[in-house]
Each structure stands twice: as C-alpha cells, then as structure tokens.
Amino acid sequence: MRLVPLAVVLLSLLLPQVGRAQTSPVVIELFTSQGCSSCPPADALFRELAEEPGVIALALHVDYWDYLGWRDSFGSPAFTARQKAYAKAAHSRRFYTPQMVVQGNERLVGHDAVRIVRSIAAHQALPAAVDLDVDLEDDLLNIRLTPNGVPVGTADVHVVRYMPSSEVEIEAGENAGRTIDYTNIVTEWDTIARWDGREPVDLAYRLTGDEPVAVIVQGSRSGQVYSAASLP
Template sequence: MILKNLIGTAAFVALMFTVSAFVYTNKSEKPQQNNPTEANGFAVLELFTSEGCSSCPPADQLMGEIEKLYKDQPVYILAYHVDYWNNLGWKDKFSSVENSQRQQYYSRTLRSQVYTPQLVVNGKKEFVGSDRNNVEDAIENALFNSKNLHIDLSANSSEKEINVNYKTVENNSQNKLLITLVEKKSATNVQKGENEGRHLQHWQIVHQQNQISLKNSSEGTTSFKLPENFNTNDWEVIGMIQNTKTGEILGSAKAIF
C-alpha cells in the first residue's frame, strides 16, 4: 500500500513538472514573436551633456553600457557636448555652439527646458539621460513601434578629409538628412569645475554634423575635415532623416570605415 502511494505521488509530481516546464517554455518564447528586426524599428538616442556638469557622468556611462547592450540592434547614440557650461570653471574640449543650438531646437519643438543631461529619443520624447529604466523602455518602444526609412551610407577617408556617400528615396521638402561624424570613445582628466579631479569617460561623441536638404536631391556626397590623430577604428558616421517641423526622426543608418 505504501509502495503504491509513493508511485502515485511520484507520477503526480512528474506530471506537474512536465506541465510547469511546458508553461515556462511557452513564456520564454513569447518575446521572440515580436522581433525588432521584423518591425523594422530603430532608436536614435541624442544625449546633451557636458564635462562641466556633475550630473552628467552617470548619463555618459549609461550610454556606454547601452552601446554594448544593443550593439547588434539598430540603436544609434549621439552625445552632444554643449558649450554653455564652459564659463563655469571648465571648458569642455568636445563642446560646440552648434551642439547647444541643436538642444535649443529640441526645446522649441518639444516645448522642454534646456538642461543636462537631457536625452531625446527619435526626436519625439525627452527625459533625464541617466534614468536607466526610462531609457531602456524608450528604446524598446522605439524598436517595436517605429518604421525606419532606408538610407544607404558609405564612408571613406583620405589624408585631408572624410567623404560620405548617401542615398535615400525620401524627398519631402520638410525633411533633412543629418550626417554626423562620431568618435566612439574618449576620456578627459578634468582639472576644474564641478567634476574637478575626475577621469571622465565619454562615448559616441559628436564632432561634426552636416545638414542636407532632400528637396532637390536625395543622393550625393558630403565631406568632413579629417580630425587630428584620426583612426578608422575609433570613428563612425551616423545618418538620420528628420522632419524639421516636428523634430521626429524618420530613419537612421550607420557607416563604418
């Protein structure tokens, strides 16, 4: 009698384990039904940051982690170092007035404040750039709910300049093609200001950005001045199509050397 009960109990446990394993397997397969590649989605993350801002290093660090985490997906990161912190004790060598002007453009289109670190995703949503949960949620939402307008990009360098060939079928007069020269990684020993004494790491640093009207031509070449100590392994080019009226980014692509 005892043996029968043990056999019955063992059979019941085995059955429950099988059912449990079946349910677990089904749950693990569900995310695969919504593949970002199938949805043709993309995410452009534009971070506005500064070496003179003590709140910015965590956002910079997060961008480096996001770059690794999504390296095989269409996630494009651009870090714009703004110049309005430069008169507060430390001049950011990566900063430019053009970067600050781009942030002001988003302030108008998104009706947002100008602050650092600010992150803008696909030109449509902005929030604090060090908020990991918000960043990851925004990326996943963009990957599954956006449609990427196709851009062909290729880049090559000579002794004096970088040439980028582009081609797209988009010709809406309200849209522009923005082609950006990006340094993948760099670092600075900050000697003054709010981050005095810190060794700061940076990722996806915007150095130059060319804006091209698509009204008359959707194919051509644009050039950048060759940066000092240029190495093809440390740089890349990111292109994106943006509606200048709404700020929404409609497509993006990357070219490596």
C-alpha cells in the first residue's frame, strides 16, 4: 500500500478552505546542509512540497556545518549570507538548519509540516503584488514587471538556476553512512536588476546551460516576495 505524503494531505485539507487568489507561485526556500543530522526530515518534506502546484521550492545549502567533518558538495557562503540577511531583516541573530522561508517573510523550522503548509496556503490566498510575465526565446530570458495596483517600492529581480535532483552518499560527519535524495538544489543565484516598483519594465537576461530557471521579484528591504515564475 502506498502512503500519501503528509504535505499532500495537509495541502488538500487547507487549500480549499482559504481559496486560491494567488496569481503567481509561492516561493519556499529551504536552508539545509548535508552535514546536519536534523535536516533529512526537512529535505523529505521539501521534496513533497516541490511537487505541489503553485509552489516554487528552492534548496539553498549552507556551508557553516562543514567543520563537522563533511563538506557539503552543494554548499555556498553566498547561501549562508542570504540566510543571515533574512535573520537581520527579522531583527534576529538566530539562523539554523533546517529552516524554511516562505515568500521571503516567514521563517519556520524546516520539518514543521503543519506550520509550513498553513503558511503556503495563506500566501496562496493573497493576490500577487506584481504581475510577472516570463518567456524564453532561444537562450534569452525576457521578463516584464508591472505593479498590480499600488506601487510596491524598490524590489530586486533574481534569476535562479537549480538542479532538479541529486542523490548523495555522505561518508563523514553527522549523516555518515546515509544516502540522501536532494531536490531543486540551487546552483546559481543572480540579482540582475533593482526595480523602483512604480512603472512597468522589460528586462532581458541571457541564459547558459539547460537547468530549470526561476525568476523572483523581492522587496529590497522587506524581503517579501512580490511575484515569481519558473520555467523547466
């Protein structure tokens, strides 16, 4: 008998109650590490969430657990810096793994399925603050931003590339001897523009390689995700 994943059950229960006003996907970022013994349950939950419609799930592997004896093969100091920036925006010094950040403004324990799914459902019930149109012509990514009503203020435009999946055999550290499946592993995170949030704007960004791409429009100060889109 095949068991239905917990996240799928929770989403089916919560989403009909709040409706789906969101006109763009909800972004969830998982800060995780191959060297963190508490992370595998969050990695498994994240894998379930990544398969849900209306969600862009991005895994950012940090490097601050590498000293425990295993260097995360996907880890980057840039992702550690991004997580610290979220903590600073929340006027906190605390950051940890596993941690999920939902829509740029809600920081949650990465394996707390109930709170995470509830947060995703709540954000899906809200209208997107920015209309985002994205299309790909050969290797040129075309992006158009339009305020959806009231101007949102200064926003950063991010282009993110990610690896859909990878199985890793961990040979040392807290997870020594385990083989873990990782999902939507971020490989590149480029901030390509800063937008005033007032007038429509057209941007173009040249892509290389064939990894999937996500575009995120995020408040420069608040960290709130105003809109997002992805292409396979």
